[in-house]
Amino acid sequence: MSPGPTRVAEEVLLKMADTIIHHRTPQFVSVLKSVNEKLKKVFGTNNPVCTFASSGTGAMEASIVNFLSKGDKAIIIRGGKFGERFGEICLAYGVEAINYDVPWGEGCNATVVAGLLEKNPGVKAVYSTLAETSTGVVNDIKQLGAIVSKTGAILIVDAISGLTADEMKADEWGVDVIVGGSQKGLMLPPGLGFMSVSPKAQKFIETSNLPKFYFNLKEALKAYAKDDTPWTPAVSLIMGLDSILDMILKEGVDATLARHAKLAEATRSAVKALGLELYPKSPSNAVTTVKVPSNIDGAAIVKKLRDEQGITIAGGQDVLTGKVFRIAHLGYMDEYDTISAIAGLEIVLSQLGYKFEFGKGVGKAIEMFAKSAK
């Protein structure tokens, strides 16, 4: 129940345990061809979606080094650890980051971004997260897209955690680049990074002078056009990807989103029924971030759940260490996993001396699931 790595379906695990096939064969090309078509549907875009053998951070780096040049200006929406990472990569490559610091727990305000774009006419790109995993916030990408798409800048969205959990109509909303990772809503082990590229963003590749090799998008797109990859792909993970994309498309992209919304809503209601408070003002459906009640040891909640109850949730990161815990809804998960997590939480909270009536949280979730059942 952590916001990645998420649980992997047994049939996908077994698909990845199949005999490794060679990547320069017609057999593997046909797998990549199928994967590439299905990725577009799941990413909600008609643009190519390139796959890297890397974690999501690698794809984040790719979304900077391929579009920008030294000294370029980029607006970085920073409302958590992962928004900040975009800024750190800019710093490493000599891109001038114009930071928009959103208070942690809040979503970004698109009009502030509009103001920054006006004040800084040369800005090349705007970087945002969809779901900021560290805070549990979902950003309003639709509004952001409406503003950025009217300018010469491109909009890059880190959807590593949000994809399949929080709605994002990338093409309709004007998102130029979607950055993704395998170990969140795509329910795979970590090790694959993804990046979609709009025609507008493709033009930026031509002028970008930042150095790159492994993450060179021009090479990646050239190979992509032939359902190939420039370097050796992570074959077993791609076999799993082929399989999980089938599962997601069978459930349906909208149904997958609705399932995440339902599990997230039930969790939010359940923790509130236990007298707990949500941390984010605009909560994502990828992960529910809950404030640790006063006088309770936040780290102990996570540790006891993991080591005694066998349920892995996440604690807070950085300034939120010990102050929040995070229950994810991502991946291969249904109502009963959510009920188990809330039940485990009730057990652990009671052991730590938190006062509440047993079943209040779980009861609320059950009630909501009962009402939504067909």
Added chain:
Amino acid sequence: MSPGPTRVAEEVLLKMADTIIHHRTPQFVSVLKSVNEKLKKVFGTNNPVCTFASSGTGAMEASIVNFLSKGDKAIIIRGGKFGERFGEICLAYGVEAINYDVPWGEGCNATVVAGLLEKNPGVKAVYSTLAETSTGVVNDIKQLGAIVSKTGAILIVDAISGLTADEMKADEWGVDVIVGGSQKGLMLPPGLGFMSVSPKAQKFIETSNLPKFYFNLKEALKAYAKDDTPWTPAVSLIMGLDSILDMILKEGVDATLARHAKLAEATRSAVKALGLELYPKSPSNAVTTVKVPSNIDGAAIVKKLRDEQGITIAGGQDVLTGKVFRIAHLGYMDEYDTISAIAGLEIVLSQLGYKFEFGKGVGKAIEMFAKSAK
């Protein structure tokens, strides 16, 4: 039987199909701790060996961007496609490559390198491959180490293909940086890159000004010291790595090398017995590269073996396309796999009109295996 991805042992495949554990847990830290210790033994070094979620090319990039600065000079030993790749990465990052072009099929001459080092006193690093997969050549790293270690430059060896197949006593021979990949002698699926770092090389990190983020070695080493990784590691592949390192250490590093040597020698003798000619002058034990006989379609050998006989070997790359075929000895493989490959080759060669006596190749291999059997 291709030089990567190689066959993966069933027990390793199943280990990777186990439930994914979270990477920021004591449970995973203990796996990484065990992996880090075992990697040193298999890489034959006392230096730290960092693991990246990337293909081997990512680790090659890491071996340049972390040690060099813009305008630095590096000697690139180019005797095949993978030696050339080091030069391409240098070009992308503004490092001045002093190319030593070794004729394809030949090993490098250490005295030429000594001469280049003398003529170019400012050279920071020398890049070589151990086994050049594209040609099947093994380079004499011992001689190279003896020369480079006397200078201020560091020696970086791409051992992606050679590791566990061709001997390399890294610390004894003065290799500062070993670059590795998962899908060759380590018998895993592709998706992990490795890099060892000597104390001499670690000093280079401090002065390097090339931009990097995902492959930032300073961050990687900081995390490594705590048996952690800076970014999300490829969890399932690392679980497999833990398992395969146990298997390799159980067989023994020397015994693994000896097995590869035996299979390679038998293959070389078998193809010669069929009247075929080896391509490389100093053949690696990772892969045997054989010249396609005149009037025979080289691509058809590979295609028929794969599609009709179910045996994957590799063809030639670049200038060698259609001119050679390559049978690898890497990984989870024994005498009977080698016999099967030679038998398959005999079948396909006969179908393509090549004249020889059936069993001549296989017979030679069997004879050698019989003699070496205990």
